[in-house]
Each structure stands twice: as structure tokens, then as C-alpha cells.
Amino acid sequence: MNLDFHFGYVAVIGRPNVGKSTLINALLGQKVAAVSPKAQTTRRRQLGILTTEEAQIVFVDTPGIHNPRHKLGVFLNQEAEEALPGVDVVLFLVDVSEEPTDEDKWIASRLSRLARRTPLVLAPNKIDLFPAEALTARLEAYQALVPKDAPMLPLSATTGEGLESLLAALMEHIPARKPEYEPEQITDLYEREIAAELIREACLQHLRDEVPHGVAVRIDEFTERGDEGAYIAATIFVERESQKGIAIGRGGEMLKRIGTAARHEIEEMSGRKVFLELRVKVLKEWRKDEKAMKRFGYRIKKK
Numbered sequence: 001m002n003l004d005f006h007f008g009y010v011a012v013i014g015r016p017n018v019g020k021s022t023l024i025n026a027l028l029g030q031k032v033a034a035v036s037p038k039a040q041t042t043r044r045r046q047l048g049i050l051t052t053e054e055a056q057i058v059f060v061d062t063p064g065i066h067n068p069r070h071k072l073g074v075f076l077n078q079e080a081e082e083a084l085p086g087v088d089v090v091l092f093l094v095d096v097s098e099e100p101t102d103e104d105k106w107i108a109s110r111l112s113r114l115a116r117r118t119p120l121v122l123a124p125n126k127i128d129l130f131p132a133e134a135l136t137a138r139l140e141a142y143q144a145l146v147p148k149d150a151p152m153l154p155l156s157a158t159t160g161e162g163l164e165s166l167l168a169a170l171m172e173h174i175p176a177r178k179p180e181y182e183p184e185q186i187t188d189l190y191e192r193e194i195a196a197e198l199i200r201e202a203c204l205q206h207l208r209d210e211v212p213h214g215v216a217v218r219i220d221e222f223t224e225r226g227d228e229g230a231y232i233a234a235t236i237f238v239e240r241e242s243q244k245g246i247a248i249g250r251g252g253e254m255l256k257r258i259g260t261a262a263r264h265e266i267e268e269m270s271g272r273k274v275f276l277e278l279r280v281k282v283l284k285e286w287r288k289d290e291k292a293m294k295r296f297g298y299r300i301k302k303k
């Protein structure tokens, strides 16, 4: 056995839309997590497992921490908070293309208190979007939110700039330990769960306004069909009749577009052909209803 091997957990924390899931996909070199330009894409904790010659680093993707407006939001914040205990290092991701927001400040103060026990690394993301001459001042504004000894590693999850330096900084806090996962395993979700996330991602990308945020996806059937690939049937749940009309579109056009996008992503992820059948159902105001939320695995814990 390699005695120099390292193993540890990194919680990836930040407000919605800063690029946490994009970063994890980029580090793994493979897409395991749904990504979209809309806030609150990630709804549940998900592991991204990176195995190299020297180490196995388990990244914990979390929902963006925000000021919740409904019960689903309360659940999302809990999911993110629960990723913190027991990790070896916390990666605080921020978006340099925007000034620090109140949410950034709130998260920073919470993580700074925790930093006495769990090391904190600050990663300003999306440097590709910000003019280089103004970058220093913007980075200083973010650095001021965290303890002075927390290292700052600016990066771009989409161009890959800064990823190697980030990994090196994280490795400083990953202890010498045996790996806990098989080297081939890259996430803790089953293929059918990733498929559901990719269908929801397609909804987030194609639907507008409040509609996509009220979408939940259930896989009804996932069957292997040998050389023909996989057959997947899924239901897209929306919150209102009017949203059902929007999700289906004139002559079923929107649903077709969502289906095509989702099928491409699922085929790419699973490396085989996929036949995807989608339907849309209404589950009234499910984001305000804890019982309905539970059906999708979004369970609020009482404190």
C-alpha cells in the first residue's frame, strides 16, 4: 500500500449560482452535477470523488445558501449546513463578477467562526468574466470577509484557469489516510438519480421566470434494453395548471425541446443510447408543502 496516500472531504459552500457544481464537474473532468444559469439548481448534497495517484478528494456539492422564501428554501439551506461537520476543509466559492452580497457576507461570517476548527479556503470564481485591471480591488473586497490566514485562489471553473493551484492548496489540508471509495466511483448518486437531475437541468435551461424553480422530476421507469441502450420514463411535476401548459408548449414543442436536451446530457453521462419519455403533472404548490416535498426526498429536519 502507498503510505503517502491522502484522503479527505472538501465541502463546497457559497450562495446560489456562483459555480459550485460547475467547479466540481470541471475538477472531475466529467459531468455529475446539474448546472444552470438560474439560482438554486442544486437541491441535494452530492459527492464528486476525485482519485489521483496521491490522493482521493471527496468534494461535497451543496445547494446555494440564501434567504429562503418557501419551505424548499429552508430545506436547501439545511442541506448545505449539514455538509460542514466532519469535513477536512471548507471551500468558500464566490463570484468575482459581482460585488460581495449580503448573502456572501452572512456565509463568510458563519464560515469564519467555523475556521477555528475547520480550515477555510476562499475561491473567487468566474475570473474570465471580470476585467483584469479591476480584479485586485474586487479580490480584496472578498478577502476582507474571511480570516487573514485563509488562502485565496482565484479561478475560472469554465476555462480551467487556477484549478491546479486550487487543488494544491486544498491538498495541504487533506490528511494521510486510506481511500474510502473505489477509484472508478465518481459520485454517490445512482445513474437514475443523475438522470432525474439532468432532466431538471433541461427544465431550468428552457423554462422561464418562476416555472423552472417549481419543477421536480420523478423517474418512473429505467430499463436496460441491451444494444438499444436504456429506456427512461419520467414525470415532470410543476406547481400550477398554467405552468403545465408552459412546460408542454404549443403542440408539445417545449416538452420536446426539454426532452431532446435532457436525452443528450444523459447519453453523454452514461455513454449509451437513451430513449426518453416525459410527461408533465401538476402537484399544487408543492414547494410550500412539507408532505409533498418528502415525496421528492426533500425532507426538512426539525431542530
Ligand SMILES: Nc1nc2c(ncn2[C@@H]2O[C@H](COP(=O)(O)OP(=O)(O)OP(=O)(O)O)[C@@H](O)[C@H]2O)c(=O)[nH]1
Pocket: 014, 015, 016, 017, 018, 019, 020, 021, 022, 023, 034, 035, 036, 037, 038, 039, 040, 041, 042, 043, 062, 063, 064, 065, 125, 126, 127, 128, 129, 155, 156, 157, 158, 159
Ligand atoms: N463565465 C463563467 N461562468 C461560470 C463559471 N462557473 C460557473 N459559471 C456559470 O454560472 C452558472 C451557475 O453555475 P452552477 O454551477 O449551476 O452554480 P451553483 O453554485 O452550483 O448554483 P446552485 O446549485 O444554484 O447553488 C452557470 O450558468 C455556469 O455555466 C466560470 O468560471 N465562468
Ligand SMILES: [Mg+2]
Pocket: 020, 021, 022, 034, 035, 041, 042, 061, 062, 063, 064
Ligand atoms: Mg449547484
